[in-house]
Amino acid sequence: MAISLTYLAFRTKFVVSTQENTLLIWTALAIEIATAVPRLFHQTLILGTAQNAKGVRLPRSISNESKLPKIDVFITYCGEGVAILTDTVKAACYQDYPPSLLRVIILDDSSSRDVASAITELRPVVPPSLHYATRNVKPHTHSKAANLNFGLHFTDTLPDGSAGYLAVLDVDMMPSPNWLRTMLPHLLHDPSAGLACPCQRFYNIAPNDPLGMTADISLIESMVVLQDFADSSLCTGSGFLIRRPALDTINGFPEESLQEDLLTTMALSAKGFRTVHVDGELQWGLAASTFPDWIKQRQRWAAGVLSISSYLCSNKGRDLPIGARVSGALWGTIDGLASVIWTISLFLLPLLVSSGRPLLPSSSGGATQSALLFRLAVLDFATQSAVQALICSLVDWRCDMLGPVAGTWMAPYRLLITLRFYCFPKLLGHKVPVFTPTGINAALGKEEREARKRGRSCKKLVLWDCGAWIFLAVLGCCLLGGLRTMEGALSPWLFSEFKVAGRDVFEGFLLRMGWPPLFSLWLLFAKCAWTPISYAFAPAPFVDREQLLDRTGRVLVANPKKNVKECYMKRKSQLFWLVLAAYYVILGVVFEGVR
Numbered sequence: 162m163a164i165s166l167t168y169l170a171f172r173t174k175f176v177v178s179t180q181e182n183t184l185l186i187w188t189a190l191a192i193e194i195a196t197a198v199p200r201l202f203h204q205t206l207i208l209g210t211a212q213n214a215k216g217v218r219l220p221r222s223i224s225n226e227s228k229l230p231k232i233d234v235f236i237t238y239c240g241e242g243v244a245i246l247t248d249t250v251k252a253a254c255y256q257d258y259p260p261s262l263l264r265v266i267i268l269d270d271s272s273s274r275d276v277a278s279a280i281t282e283l284r285p286v287v288p289p290s291l292h293y294a295t296r297n298v299k300p301h302t303h304s305k306a307a308n309l310n311f312g313l314h315f316t317d318t319l320p321d322g323s324a325g326y327l328a329v330l331d332v333d334m335m336p337s338p339n340w341l342r343t344m345l346p347h348l349l350h351d352p353s354a355g356l357a358c359p360c361q362r363f364y365n366i367a368p369n370d371p372l373g374m375t376a377d378i379s380l381i382e383s384m385v386v387l388q389d390f391a392d393s394s395l396c397t398g399s400g401f402l403i404r405r406p407a408l409d410t411i412n413g414f415p416e417e418s419l420q421e422d423l424l425t426t427m428a429l430s431a432k433g434f435r436t437v438h439v440d441g442e443l444q445w446g447l448a449a450s451t452f453p454d455w456i457k458q459r460q461r462w463a464a465g466v467l468s469i470s471s472y473l474c475s476n477k478g479r480d481l482p483i484g485a486r487v488s489g490a491l492w493g494t495i496d497g498l499a500s501v502i503w504t505i506s507l508f509l510l511p512l513l514v515s516s517g518r519p520l521l522p523s524s525s526g527g528a529t530q531s532a533l534l535f536r537l538a539v540l541d542f543a544t545q546s547a548v549q550a551l552i553c554s555l556v557d558w559r560c561d562m563l564g565p566v567a568g569t570w571m572a573p574y575r576l577l578i579t580l581r582f583y584c585f586p587k588l589l590g591h592k593v594p595v596f597t598p599t600g601i602n603a604a605l606g607k608e609e610r611e612a613r614k615r616g617r618s619c620k621k622l623v624l625w626d627c628g629a630w631i632f633l634a635v636l637g638c639c640l641l642g643g644l645r646t647m648e649g650a651l652s653p654w655l656f657s658e659f660k661v662a663g664r665d666v667f668e669g670f671l672l673r674m675g676w677p678p679l680f681s682l683w684l685l686f687a688k689c690a691w692t693p694i695s696y697a698f699a700p701a702p703f704v705d706r707e708q709l710l711d712r713t714g715r716v717l718v719a720n721p722k723k724n725v726k727e728c729y730m731k732r733k734s735q736l737f738w739l740v741l742a743a744y745y746v747i748l749g750v751v752f753e754g755v756r
Contacts, residue, residue, distance in 0.1 A: 164537070165197060165200075165541050165545070166201070167537060168534070168537040168540075169194055169197060171533065171534050172190065172538075173190065175521075175530060175531070176521075178530075180522075182522070183518075183519075185513055185518055185519070186519070186522060188509065188513060189520035189679060192509060192510050192682070193678055193682075195505075195506065196506050196682060198495070198498070198502065199495055199503075199565065200545070200564075200565075200566070202495045204545070206384075207384075207552060223345065223346050230262065230324070230345075231262045231263075231325060232264070232324050232325075232326045232345075233264050233316050233323065234253050234265045234328045234330065235266055235268055235309060235327065235329045235330070236265065236267050236331075236332055237270070237309065237331065238267060238270060238273075238332045239304065239305075239308075239332075241332050244706075245706075246267070246279065246332050247279055248710075248718075248719040249333065249334060250267065250283060250291070251283070251716055251719065252335040252336050252719065253336055254283075254287035254288060255714065256336070256338055256340060257338045258342060260288035260289040263288075263289040263290070263341075264316075265289055266293075266312055266315065266316065267294065268308045268312045268315075269294070270295070270296065270298075270305075270308050272295045272297050277293055277295075281293075286715070292319070294312065296308065296311045306415060309329065309421070310414055310416070325404070326348070326402060326405060327402070327404075327405050328341065328344075328400070329399065329401055330399055330400060331398065331400075331446060334400055334444045334445070335444065335446065336400060336443060337442060337444065337720075340359070340443045343439060343441060343443055344439050344443070348402065348404060348437075353435050354434070354435050355403060355408075355432075355435060356402070356403040356407070356429060356434065357401060357438075358394070358395075358396045358400065358401040358402075358438055359400045359438075359443040359444055360438075360442070360444075361378070361398060361399060361400065361446060362442055362444065362445045363378065363446055364445045364446070364709050364710075365448060365450055365706065366728070366729060367701035368728050369701070371700070372455055374449070375559060375729060375733065376560045377560075377567070377568050379556045379559035379560040380552070380556075380565065382556050382559075382560075383555040383556045383560055386438060386555045387555060389438035394435075394436045394437060394438040395422075395423055395426045395436060396422040396423065396425055396426045397422060398422050399444065400443060403425075408425075410429075410434075411425070411429060415428055417468070417472045418465055418468040418472055419461055419464055419465035419468055420469055423466075423469060424472070442726065445726070447706075451609040452609060452623050452627060452693070452696060453622070453626075453627055456627060459568075459571050459575060461578075463575040463579060466493045467496070467579060469493055470490045470494055473490045473493075474490050497579055499572070500579060501576060503566070504572045504573045507572060507686050507689070507690075508631075508635060510679070510682055510683060510686060511635055511639045511642055511683070511686060512638055513642075514638070514642030514646065514679075515638045515642040516642075516645065517646060517649045518649070519673055520676065520679060521679075522672075523668065535749075538676075538678055539677065539745055539749055542681070542742075542745055546738070549562050549563070550562065552564065558733060558735075559730065559731075559733055561737075562735045562738035563685070569685060570689035573628075573631065574628075609623075619696070619700050623696060623697035623700075624693075624694075629693040629694065632689075632690040632693050633690075633694060635686060636687060636694060639683060640687070642674060642683065643674065643683075646673040646674040646675070647670070677745055677748060680744065684740070688737060710722065
């Protein structure tokens with residue numbers, strides 16, 4: 162971080178001290194500084210957490226089998242599909258845990274007769290007690306937390322009352338047989354641990370992962386792993402196990418945010434309970450399977466983070482520790498600001514480059530200063546890469562070396578939902594994002610699935626209905642900028658009557674697009690623009706869910722196939738980072754050679 166700040170300070174000084182401070186040069190500098198803000202915040206979070214690391218949490222085992230506690234398992238349902246639900250119910254019922262101590266409760270927010278009938282048919286053939294409950298109300302913004310709280314009241318009315326421990330599963334997350342046995346010891350051995358949360362794995366992501374879903378999800382996992390080393394882990398959703406008395410101290414699940422899992426962690430922390438991250442393949446679920454569904458999910462995440470920030474800044478969050486309120490509010494603010502920064506930069510920098518004019522002052526009269534600035538830029542890239550390599554190693558290199566910026570193409574969509582949620586009045590499209598479960602057949606998602614079944618492209622749906630046509634303009638400006646840069650750098654050498662040195666050609670390229678940080682952004686934006694465009698013309702082939710599953714036992718319990726699991730767990734190609742690293746090395750050699 163210190164190196165990044167030093168580079169930016171010298172970069173600003175270099176522009177201020179020259180006479181060539183045009184609007185283009187100042188704008189390019191502003192883009193460099195602005196895009197560094199979320200990156201530096203991310204690095205600060207990583208390094209700050211790493212400094213408090215206490216070591217890897219070792220797996221635990223149950224020491225006394227005769228004193229196993231009772232556990233209630235909640236499975237929330239909101240119209241995802243009966244087949245998806247029954248697979249999860251069967252996997253939850255066939256746990257390596259005494260059936261007499263296990264109770265599975267289906268919380269149906271769709272009030273579906275088909276679901277009620279399916280549960281009735283399953284009751285005679287599954288070992289533990291199986292219950293069905295519904296609120297008979299229309300789901301709303303924070304419906305999942307309200308549904309879970311309804312489940313808490315429902316268990317209180319059962320003959321045996323509520324269990325001492327509660328596990329929560331999303332309807333599309335099938336737990337492994339050792340799910341409860343792996344997580345329970347972390348709570349039994351440590352009274353201060355209030356919640357244990359496992360990793361989330363997904364079995365329906367396409368082998369080539371065209372939208373970068375695995376890298377995005379694994380980046381979140383890497384941060385949770387690092388936080389767990391410092392005893393500051395967060396609950397990231399499905400599959401967690403929580404002490405019921407601890408949950409009662411915070412009056413159930415918070416309903417003030419779309420991200421009830423993160424808010425639950427913060428509320429428990431205020432009462433002195435830690436959250437424990439449990440590694441391993443303990444649950445396998447469904448990721449968003451279409452372009453529209455992926456956008457909706459990311460928009461909901463963005464709105465959820467900002468809603469937590471708003472909650473922490475309000476009087477409702479006054480019971481939380483001041484440190485948690487400040488850090489949480491800052492995190493949400495930076496996350497929202499990052500959407501603004503990346504969206505503006507995504508469109509503005511390609512326009513600047515396409516002008517074909519210099520974006521940096523020339524080094525005339527300041528060769529020593531420009532050499533120092535170049536070396537600082539290279540050193541900054543090296544230190545950024547070292548930090549990100551640490552993060553990638555935590556998840557066996559399943560995430561991208563680019564870190565959070567790998568998904569920059571999502572910034573306009575995240576910004577749009579933020580504006581519609583917080584800024585726009587109803588007349589201008591104000592919209593409160595609601596919980597959209599994976600597997601629900603929204604119109605655009607259903608249309609894409611039908612197109613992929615027939616082996617057709619999704620050009621109209623992605624480019625027009627989802628607004629990805631804007632990336633055609635970004636990609637066009639990026640390509641035009643490359644051509645204009647080469648024209649501006651080479652034209653003096655090709656068309657001048659006077660002999661032009663190779664050093665001047667190199668400097669012409671460097672000042673227009675070749676400056677390493679600006680070139681990195683230009684190449685990143687071109688790559689990000691290509692992501693939705695390539696998906697529109699060549700989407701992932703459609704694969705029926707049943708083809709991804711093996712079934713065993715009398716009731717045909719589902720489990721993802723071995724090759725499907727290996728596909729998700731494979732290491733991500735770091736080709737883009739290698740291209741950038743090679744560019745820095747080659748440019749450094751040329752720069753030192755022409756000085």
